[in-house]
Amino acid sequence: MPISEPQRxxxxxxxxxxxxxxxxxxxxELKARPVVICVYSGRTEDSGVVSTANYVxxxxxxxxxxxxxxxxxxxxxxxxxxxxxxxxxxxxxxSDKIMQELRSHxxxxxxxxxxxxxxxxxxECNGNYSRAAEIxxxxxxxIRNKQSLTCSLGIARNKSLAKMAADSKKxxxxxxxxxxxxxxxxxxxxxxxxxxxxxxxxAMMQSLRVRTIGELSAxxxxxxxxxxxKNMGTRFKLLARGIDHDPVEEKIAEQYxxxxxxxxxxxxxxxxxxxxPLVEDISNWLKVSKRRCRTIGVIYVTSTIKxxxxxxxxxxxTDSAEEILAQASMLFERIFASxxxxxxxxxxxxxxxxxxxEDSPKPDAPSSLTHYFDKSS
DNA sequence: AACAAGGGTTTAG
DNA sequence: TCATCTAAACCCTTGTT
Numbered sequence: 001m002p003i004s005e006p007q008r009x010x011x012x013x014x015x016x017x018x019x020x021x022x023x024x025x026x027x028x029e030l031k032a033r034p035v036v037i038c039v040y041s042g043r044t045e046d047s048g049v050v051s052t053a054n055y056v057x058x059x060x061x062x063x064x065x066x067x068x069x070x071x072x073x074x075x076x077x078x079x080x081x082x083x084x085x086x087x088x089x090x091x092x093x094x095s096d097k098i099m100q101e102l103r104s105h106x107x108x109x110x111x112x113x114x115x116x117x118x119x120x121x122x123x124e125c126n127g128n129y130s131r132a133a134e135i136x137x138x139x140x141x142x143i144r145n146k147q148s149l150t151c152s153l154g155i156a157r158n159k160s161l162a163k164m165a166a167d168s169k170k171x172x173x174x175x176x177x178x179x180x181x182x183x184x185x186x187x188x189x190x191x192x193x194x195x196x197x198x199x200x201x202x203a204m205m206q207s208l209r210v211r212t213i214g215e216l217s218a219x220x221x222x223x224x225x226x227x228x229x230k231n232m233g234t235r236f237k238l239l240a241r242g243i244d245h246d247p248v249e250e251k252i253a254e255q256y257x258x259x260x261x262x263x264x265x266x267x268x269x270x271x272x273x274x275x276x277p278l279v280e281d282i283s284n285w286l287k288v289s290k291r292r293c294r295t296i297g298v299i300y301v302t303s304t305i306k307x308x309x310x311x312x313x314x315x316x317x318t319d320s321a322e323e324i325l326a327q328a329s330m331l332f333e334r335i336f337a338s339x340x341x342x343x344x345x346x347x348x349x350x351x352x353x354x355x356x357x358e359d360s361p362k363p364d365a366p367s368s369l370t371h372y373f374d375k376s377s
Numbered sequence: 378a379a380c381a382a383g384g385g386t387t388t389a390g
Numbered sequence: 391t392c393a394t395c396t397a398a399a400c401c402c403t404t405g406t407t
Binding site: 038039040041047048049050051065066067068069070086113196228229231232251253254255256257258259260261301305347348350352 | 391392393394395396397398399400401402
Binding site for chain 2: 014018051052064112113114115116195196197198199200201295297307308309310311312313
């Protein structure tokens with residue numbers, strides 16, 4: 001039984017090892033050398049993690065997320081290896097130029113992150129995958145000619161499949177997944193390749209004896225719901241069958257946060273001053289984007305790298321730096337006051353705002369009409 | 378039963 | 391040993407309507 005899905009054609013574009021490739025563009029002599037882009041925490045000389053590495057560095061085991069120190073060990077026989085700090089402004093500028101180009105291919109466009117986007121080309125292709133492939137080829141050469149960058153591109157009938165197609169051939173890949181080839185494409189892939197299945201979900205599936213996407217698609221749905229919950233159980237089952245109705249559309253931000261690493265771990269609210277730049281940044285963002293937040297929270301990471309958070313929801317939205325700082329300070333004071341148990345030291349601190357509303361009239365829709373129409377009927 | 382809030386977990390890039 | 395930063399989606403519990 002063919003699967004019922006509206007006929008769409010979606011293109012997924014994924015810029016290859018983006019930050020490192022940006023550096024190769026402005027310093028072409030780096031191309032033959034291992035390039036490691038680092039997020040330095042500022043705690044000690046080399047503390048921090050690897051953000052991205054080019055494929056030369058990857059061939060030595062360097063990858064996203066590993067400590068910079070470990071990357072240096074992996075490359076210590078290679079004096080030509082380079083370690084660079086992130087230059088987000090430069091990457092953003094490059095990304096913006098590319099995204100602007102991509103946007104021109106369809107009204108239906110979605111920027112997923114700095115290096116990823118979806119384009120729904122249904123209306124321009126009318127179900128014709130050859131047309132979609134031409135558009136895809138065009139996109140690849142455009143990015144290559146104008147920015148000297150390679151990308152991996154996937155074309156399929158929905159976002160999840162387009163993404164998986166793009167992931168299946170990297171770097172500089174081009175994969176058109178025709179509807180007739182979806183089943184064989186998915187059948188023997190490990191469940192880990194499914195969008196949304198990370199190491200934890202993979203482990204749970206392993207204990208259910210589910211190893212491949214094909215096996216997942218045949219697994220009893222109510223059992224999946226029992227294990228993963230209603231939303232995820234249902235979603236995994238659908239994704240495994242190649243079904244994904246998620247539309248290609250721009251999302252509006254629902255939260256904004258800033259977090260930093262302290263020079264030394266704190267066991268009291270001694271870092272009040274460090275909050276100022278975070279608060280300024282957040283307040284500024286709210287004002288520029290003409291929004292207000294109703295929930296203000298603090299995020300912190302303990303010395304054992306446990307992530308925690310505390311938050312408070314106000315009755316009315318704000319974009320004021322003073323007010324956000326006051327709320328955040330109160331929450332941190334409360335954390336140290338409560339002492340809790342064991343009282344872990346704090347390594348990283350941050351602030352998050354959410355329950356964002358449009359700037360002007362009211363922070364939220366009225367929860368009930370009874371307030372306005374008091375019972376007279 | 379439906380919804381809001383608060384806090385934790387997982388994924389992803 | 392070492393462990394960044396941001397955002398989203400979901401889960402569970404508790405409390406209110």
